Amino acid sequence: MALDAPTTPSSFFSPWPDRLRHSAIILLAAALSLSVLVALDELSPIRAAVVFACIAAAALVPWRLHGAVTSREDVRLGNPVEAAAVNAIVAGMPDPAVLLDRAGRVIHLNAAAAQLAPALRKNELAQFALRSPEIITALREAIATTEPRRATYLDHVPVDRWMELIITPVPVPTTFGGTDKCMLMTFHDQTPLRRVEEMRADFVANASHELRTPLAALSGFIDTLQGPAKEDTKARERFLAIMHTQATRMARLIDDLLSLSRVELSAHVRPDTMVDIVPIIRQVADGLEPLARERQVVVEIDLPEGPVAIAGDREELLRVFENLIENALKYGASGGRIIVSLTSGLSSDGTPELRVMVRDFGPGIAPEHLPRLTERFYRVDVGDSRAQGGTGLGLSLVKHILNRHRGRLLIESVPKNGAAFTACFPQPKSASLA
Numbered sequence: 056m057a058l059d060a061p062t063t064p065s066s067f068f069s070p071w072p073d074r075l076r077h078s079a080i081i082l083l084a085a086a087l088s089l090s091v092l093v094a095l096d097e098l099s100p101i102r103a104a105v106v107f108a109c110i111a112a113a114a115l116v117p118w119r120l121h122g123a124v125t126s127r128e129d130v131r132l133g134n135p136v137e138a139a140a141v142n143a144i145v146a147g148m149p150d151p152a153v154l155l156d157r158a159g160r161v162i163h164l165n166a167a168a169a170q171l172a173p174a175l176r177k178n179e180l181a182q183f184a185l186r187s188p189e190i191i192t193a194l195r196e197a198i199a200t201t202e203p204r205r206a207t208y209l210d211h212v213p214v215d216r217w218m219e220l221i222i223t224p225v226p227v228p229t230t231f232g233g234t235d236k237c238m239l240m241t242f243h244d245q246t247p248l249r250r251v252e253e254m255r256a257d258f259v260a261n262a263s264h265e266l267r268t269p270l271a272a273l274s275g276f277i278d279t280l281q282g283p284a285k286e287d288t289k290a291r292e293r294f295l296a297i298m299h300t301q302a303t304r305m306a307r308l309i310d311d312l313l314s315l316s317r318v319e320l321s322a323h324v325r326p327d328t329m330v331d332i333v334p335i336i337r338q339v340a341d342g343l344e345p346l347a348r349e350r351q352v353v354v355e356i357d358l359p360e361g362p363v364a365i366a367g368d369r370e371e372l373l374r375v376f377e378n379l380i381e382n383a384l385k386y387g388a389s390g391g392r393i394i395v396s397l398t399s400g401l402s403s404d405g406t407p408e409l410r411v412m413v414r415d416f417g418p419g420i421a422p423e424h425l426p427r428l429t430e431r432f433y434r435v436d437v438g439d440s441r442a443q444g445g446t447g448l449g450l451s452l453v454k455h456i457l458n459r460h461r462g463r464l465l466i467e468s469v470p471k472n473g474a475a476f477t478a479c480f481p482q483p484k485s486a487s488l489a
């Protein structure tokens with residue numbers, strides 16, 4: 056790689072500097088005036104010589120000082136920029152940042168950069184300290200062309216991270232006027248963005264897969280009904296019933312997807328209307344009574360007599376309790392009973408909260424699944440969920456609604472001993488459990 060030759064400091068006479076021109080004019084004027092005075096016998100030649108020497112000294116001292124400064128420009132070649140100001144700017148940058156001279160030598164680096172690449176040293180070539188081939192190529196190109204460069208690479212230390220390097224040529228003011236073309240290298244962690252992008256792609260793939268499955272069943276039955284089973288009344292009834300179930304599943308999926316995106320859109324706006332959650336829970340339990348009967352599950356409701364008000368969105372709270380109670384009835388039916396209770400307690404940081412717990416006595420959930428249950432489309436048993444008309448979005452919706460209410464979802468389970476899903480809400484000061 057070619058290293059740039061250092062710039063030569065401007066020579067004493069070329070280009071003819073302003074300050075020297077002024078000194079020459081002063082000296083010329085002094086010489087003329089003194090000669091006239093000597094010629095007119097107003098001043099002795101010796102005195103005139105002394106005065107001229109004084110004037111010459113006065114005219115040349117600033118230039119000599121400047122000469123001293125000029126010689127300091129040699130020093131500036133080692134560190135040519137306004138060190139303090141530029142250092143402060145680089146140090147203050149939130150991401151790792153390194154300022155290089157045109158040859159690629161490190162002038163300044165901030166703490167984040169030192170942590171990212173501990174081998175970087177001031178006044179040493181950055182290429183020797185950076186191992187990634189993508190960085191080295193980008194750096195070489197930036198040095199050769201003095202054009203901006205970008206590179207993305209996978210960093211492995213201390214953990215795998217996708218990093219983006221941006222090299223920007225920057226004119227940096229020097230101590231003695233003028234600018235030096237330096238290069239600013241900044242590093243940005245792209246991992247969160249990549250994760251979001253992967254999640255988005257997974258979500259689209261999952262949603263289209265979930266919709267395609269019932270759609271394929273529907274079009275298959277339509278073909279059968281138009282062809283081989285055209286005249287078969289019994290088969291027609293059976294197929295129409297299945298088609299109805301599939302169409303309901305598709306409608307539910309679309310419904311859940313729309314609810315999710317609605318809740319996400321308003322995630323930052325906390326509901327501020329006070330609602331009594333006791334009648335909301337009762338309404339959901341009453342609505343699910345037919346399902347409980349069908350599954351032969353006894354639903355025990357343990358709610359306070361009086362009202363319990365929280366800041367909430369009634370429709371969203373209905374969805375929360377509907378999902379939790381319905382899940383208990385679907386997946387925990389074998390336990391024969393579920394308990395829905397409302398209590399108050401303290402969160403881990405000591406703030407009072409209201410807790411609505413839905414407890415079943417079914418097969419429970421293995422511990423490895425618990426942290427993933429609120430992921431979109433995550434199911435312990437996909438076949439079982441589909442057979443129950445599930446979409447895999449219910450708990451994800453519950454989590455988002457609770458987040459919007461500044462609450463949280465607790466999931467506890469002991470395999471073979473049932474599961475407990477608890478929706479916790481911050482307790483307003485006025486709320487009481489009568």
Ligand code: ADP
Binds near residue numbers: 415428435444
């Ligand atoms: P689904 O539409 O599949 O019910 P959810 O997001 O509501 O989606 O639930 C995700 C998965 O969590 C379910 O598929 C099921 O495997 C598991 N699950 C939820 N509730 C219970 C429960 N009470 N007992 C056992 N497993 C449950």
